Amino acid sequence: xxxxxxxxxxxxxxxxxxxxxxxxxxxxxxxxxxxxxxxxxxxxxxxxxxxxxxxxxxxxxxxxxxxxxxxxxxxxxxxxxxxxxxxxxxxxxxxxxxxxxxxxxxxxxxxxxxxxxxxxxxxxxxxxxxxxxxxxxxxxxxxxxxxxxxxxxxxxxxxxxxxxxxxxxxxxxxxxxxxxxxxxxxxxxxxxxxxxxxxxxxxxxxxxxxxxxxxxxxxxxxxxxxxxxxxxxxxxxxxxxxxxxxxxxxxxxxxxxxxxxxxxxxxxxxxxxxxxxxxxxxx
Amino acid sequence: xxxxxxxxxxxxxxxxxxxxxxxxxxxxxxxxxxxxxxxxxxxxxxxxxxxxxxxxxxxxxxxxxxxxxxxxxxxxxxxxxxxxxxxxxxxxxxxxxxxxxxxxxxxxxxxxxxxxxxxxxxxxxxxxxxxxxxxxxxxxxxxxxxxxxxxxxxxxxxxxxxxxxxxxxxxxxxxxxxxxxxxxxxxxxxxxxxxxxxxxxxxxxxxxxxxxxxxxxxxxxxxxxxxxxxxxxxxxxxxxxxxxxxxxxxxxxxxxxxxxxxxxxxxxxxxx
Numbered sequence: 080x081x082x083x084x085x086x087x088x089x090x091x092x093x094x095x096x097x098x099x100x101x102x103x104x105x106x107x108x109x110x111x112x113x114x115x116x117x118x119x120x121x122x123x124x125x126x127x128x129x130x131x132x133x134x135x136x137x138x139x140x141x142x143x144x145x146x147x148x149x150x151x152x153x154x155x156x157x158x159x160x161x162x163x164x165x166x167x168x169x170x171x172x173x174x175x176x177x178x179x180x181x182x183x184x185x186x187x188x189x190x191x192x193x194x195x196x197x198x199x200x201x202x203x204x205x206x207x208x209x210x211x212x213x214x215x216x217x218x219x220x221x222x223x224x225x226x227x228x229x230x231x232x233x234x235x236x237x238x239x240x241x242x243x244x245x246x247x248x249x250x251x252x253x254x255x256x257x258x259x260x261x262x263x264x265x266x267x268x269x270x271x272x273x274x275x276x277x278x279x280x281x282x283x284x285x286x287x288x289x290x291x292x293x294x295x296x297x298x299x300x301x302x303x304x305x306x307x308x309x310x311x312x313x314x315x316x317x318x319x320x321x322x323x324x325x326x327x328x329x330x331x332x333x334x335x336x337x338x339x340x341x342x343x344x345x346x347x348x349x350x351x352x353x354x355x356x357x358x359x360x361x362x
Numbered sequence: 363x364x365x366x367x368x369x370x371x372x373x374x375x376x377x378x379x380x381x382x383x384x385x386x387x388x389x390x391x392x393x394x395x396x397x398x399x400x401x402x403x404x405x406x407x408x409x410x411x412x413x414x415x416x417x418x419x420x421x422x423x424x425x426x427x428x429x430x431x432x433x434x435x436x437x438x439x440x441x442x443x444x445x446x447x448x449x450x451x452x453x454x455x456x457x458x459x460x461x462x463x464x465x466x467x468x469x470x471x472x473x474x475x476x477x478x479x480x481x482x483x484x485x486x487x488x489x490x491x492x493x494x495x496x497x498x499x500x501x502x503x504x505x506x507x508x509x510x511x512x513x514x515x516x517x518x519x520x521x522x523x524x525x526x527x528x529x530x531x532x533x534x535x536x537x538x539x540x541x542x543x544x545x546x547x548x549x550x551x552x553x554x555x556x557x558x559x560x561x562x563x564x565x566x567x568x569x570x571x572x573x574x575x576x577x578x579x580x581x582x583x584x585x586x587x588x589x590x591x592x593x594x595x596x597x598x599x600x601x602x603x604x605x606x607x608x609x610x611x612x613x614x615x616x617x618x619x620x621x622x623x624x625x626x627x628x629x630x631x632x633x634x
Contacts, residue, residue: 103535103537103538105534105535105538109535113538114538117544117546120545120546120548121545121548121549124548124553125411127555128411128415128554129415130559131559132416132417146411256392258390260393260396261393261396262392262396264396265400265403268400268407269403272406272407272410277411278410278411282410282413283410
């Protein structure tokens with residue numbers, strides 16, 4: 080019981096620390112405003128691109144909804160993946176505190192999970208504001224009373240686990256480098272291309288489409304659109320039922336977590352052997 | 363003992379500040395990878411968006427040229443505008459302020475080195491994406507487009523010098539402000555679509571950023587069929603005007619803000 084309380088305290092402290100570091104101790108409102116500007120602009124770039132090609136033809140809102148919902152929920156990956164994986168390198172290089180966290184009684188996984196969850200608040204705010212603004216200004220077919228919230232929450236929870244798992248493993252891999260500046264964003268942008276966030280993965284060449292279909296993010300995106308848009312959703316997997324897509328999300332998430340754990344453990348052992356956890360780096 | 367002339371010090375400062383960026387453009391492999399791949403992957407993502415929409419081939423060219431200039435914009439934001447902010451955090455700014463040279467020379471050196479560094483990344487993006495996706499350009503327009511490109515980059519780095527002094531007045535928000543100057547600027551400058559699509563008002567506001575008119579002019583020259591925002595000659599004149607305007611404003615702003623920063627003790631403020 081005492082151990083559980085200690086872990087909970089560690090988790091709370093990690094979440095708070097993650098929030099403060101990611102916001103750089105600015106005022107929360109300012110941070111949220113800045114955080115929302117990027118996804119809103121990204122969504123409107125896609126909207127203009129779509130309008131330039133397709134004009135305002137009938138049925139265009141369905142594709143706009145496809146684009147906007149993808150960008151809105153992408154914030155979770157952007158903040159969760161890039162934020163957490165960069166955070167590990169920052170904790171070591173800039174703040175020089177990774178070794179203290181590593182040797183503290185809090186489980187390292189618990190600390191990293193809390194550090195990653197801290198990004199969630201800005202991602203939630205960003206996704207909500209973007210969806211509201213886009214639904215009103217573009218007339219997207221999103222009816223808040225008809226959204227399948229349970230499925231949306233389950234899918235998002237699974238995806239979040241996968242994202243944090245991937246970020247932990249990727250972050251530990253980054254510790255192998257002396258200077259890993261920008262690699263978090265790089266990893267997130269690779270995921271962006273193969274996640275079906277802004278275009279159906281069928282557009283990708285064969286090998287990339289196959290890799291994309293092994294990622295839980297694709298099935299998460301599909302479920303987001305189905306739960307938010309119902310029958311208006313443009314489907315990447317039209318022959319699959321919601322249950323089939325959810326099953327694939329569960330399987331790929333479990334596989335991702337197992338793989339992430341193996342990579343994390345390997346990178347952890349290597350980092351200990353080579354003294355990388357308290358190495359002077361970057362800054 | 364003879365002292366070097368102020369002009370010599372000014373020029374030597376430019377070379378000295380540009381030097382680490384010339385060397386850094388190939389020495390730090392990590393930065394080579396990120397600075398090349400980030401705009402490259404972003405460009406490829408947008409190309410697939412157009413492919414999914416079955417857009418005509420020239421739209422892929424719009425994206426490629428946007429991706430090329432994106433490398434410069436990222437450099438201006440992260441290595442010009444915010445540079446004094448980072449320097450202040452690392453304790454270099456106070457050394458710059460005490461050195462027998464001017465901050466303007468340091469900024470010019472940063473601009474020169476940064477433009478070279480970005481050029482190496484931008485050329486990679488241009489070649490890789492054009493070859494991968496078979497994007498073609500009008501040969502006759504390439505030389506004039508290169509001329510417009512040089513003017514645009516000059517105007518852009520003058521804007522960067524202006525932003526550098528403004529960022530001195532930001533504390534902990536500086537990082538977020540720089541972050542917020544990415545996608546919103548890609549949108550306002552029409553990085554991935556013809557600027558005309560934004561209409562006269564939004565396009566006009568976006569034209570305050572030199573990239574907007576420069577990019578539109580380059581597209582008009584090498585991608586036939588580009589919807590014209592304003593006539594090409596006006597765009598070129600406007601970019602030349604921006605070079606003068608931003609160069610003057612940056613010097614005025616730098617002197618004013620340097621004085622204010624000294625008064626308010628912001629030159630030595632740590633906020634990173």
